[in-house]
Amino acid sequence: MIYQTSTLAIIVFAAFVGLVLALSFWLASRAKSASGYFAAHGQVGWFVNGIAFAGDYLSAASFLGICGMIAFFGYDGFLYSIGYLAGWIVALFVIAEPIKKLGKYTLADALNAKFNSRGIKLIAAITTLVISLFYLVPQMVGAGALVKPLLGLPHWAGVMMVGATVTVIVATGGMVSTTWVQFIKGTLLVIVCAFVVVLLLQRGFSLPASPIESTEVQTISKGPSGTIVNGEPLSLENQLDSGLRAKHGLGFGSVAELPNGVNSTGPLGPLLYIETFSKSTITTWRKGADANGATTYTPVPRSGQDLLLPGSSPTFQSVRSDGIFAKLDFFSLMLALFLGTASLPHILIRYYTVKDAVAARKSTVVGIGAIGLFYILTLYLGIGAMTSGSLDPTDSNMSAPLLARTFGNGTFAVISAVAFTTVLGTVSGLILAGAGAVAHDLMKDYWGMNLSDRQQVRAAKFAAIGLGVAAIFLGVFFEKMNVTFLVGWAFNVAASANLPALVMLLYWKRTTKAGIISAMAVGLVSSLAWILASADTLEKVFGFSAADAATSALVPFSQPAIVTVPLGFVVLILVSLFTSKSPTTAE
């Protein structure tokens, strides 16, 4: 698509990025030791850490992906909100306090606290790197999606900008600057989204000015002469970006019929807003293909009531099926969301930045409050995007920023800049977790390199640069994928590889180092193999048709957690029982 840039948007964006970079350079002097660089000296206050949790966790997947998914498919995106938030219960009641007492800088420190095993260090570092890279992809894709309408730059330019900015943040101030970037981002994200929701409620719902024109089938094809939209070369006037087309009465995503036959509702309260939506008919857009291979977007009227039920999206359509494997796919994803949060390395390392276990608990509670509030707002943002004539039917990730544009360029500029900061905050945490795994776990502990405190920090900075470059490549390669879908994979791998080892280490005294290593290796390899062999991957990564992907898939459903998490527990228990006589066995 072609996007018109806004000078105001560019100014706000530049101010945000400048602020973040200035903060990082200013805080760099506090992160010269390993303790400062990896854990901010354990002196971050619990409230700041709690909001930083929100800043770390509310990623591009949460903001762009969930809003986009709700805008396209309704309740299915909200299922992610519920699952992501529920995962914090595991973090709070099962993991937070004991992990704070066990660890120092990294996940490997906690897992290895009683064993002093090089094997645990190695496998923990590998899982940290793999999970962080999986999680990095959607963030970078989100960054690329954002700069297109904001700065008029191509996808790869946005990916490179985020990669470069984040590398500077992590390479200068480590956990100190990352914490404050995440704190600012978490605060801004919740406040700005709440502001947009207030505007939405004030506006209520209304029918579009030209309902007939906005319900024509749209076609897009790509050939040697470029992109053809509805039979004509792509231009500002004929593209499917509603913000521009709305000027011609061609907005996408609209209300076809309101309750009681009214044309406009006026301001609505939060509950009445949902109720009115559920009693309305909405024009949604279904992607398909015509006989010539062109992509088509066909308007489909649907009841709001149906859109507030699960199963409209390809990811969750299994919930409406009667097949047992389809049900298992749904259970598996919901399980991964529930168990994955407490297994994410970039979340776990944030527990080392507070002074004690009670501070860890309090910061988690603050995080749950901020994250929960945000996830409630996502339902309103998604419904607003679905009904405001602002959708780009070719790109779900842009739904929230394009919704903001319906309230004026100022709102669009601020929300796009906040979204960009959102990506910065999460990517900083991921790269820091990966850098710690390389410098602290692999170089110092596994390979036994005799690194001084400062050398360890320098190694972590070089690792951060390497991870930043890798993230840029991955972000360009996976451009077209919905970011929420990709994060689902990261949660599956994290839950499968890390959770059994963490839980059993904390709560089963007979756990051995061989048990931990085996469970992590099996969890990691089995979940990755399952994902690679699944129909979803064949279709969305390797370009198979849906029918070919279904017949070629080697596993009966796409989400592995329901198999691979229990597998990790079984392997850990069996191996621990067989190796319980070893010298390192727990008493």
Added chain:
Amino acid sequence: MNQFNPRQRLWLAPTLFWIYTLSYAAFVVAAAFFTFENGDPVGGLAQPAFAGLSFGVVAGFALIFGAFVLAMIYALLGPREQETPSRSNR
């Protein structure tokens, strides 16, 4: 404010955890087995709850608000620093 004894405070985390986990599991089971029949909504999350909202919307909000409420209960009544077990098995 905290009337629990140390032993009760230690049991608070697992109790609250299982309350929430069972609620979440019930929600997922309701979505998968009680909402659709042959692809059509028949009950479960599709049932009307209150204020014109379906059970699916109400349950989703309840799970999000409920997580915060349980977290606050734990923050106020949970073990104090010196009572928290290390769980390190060391």
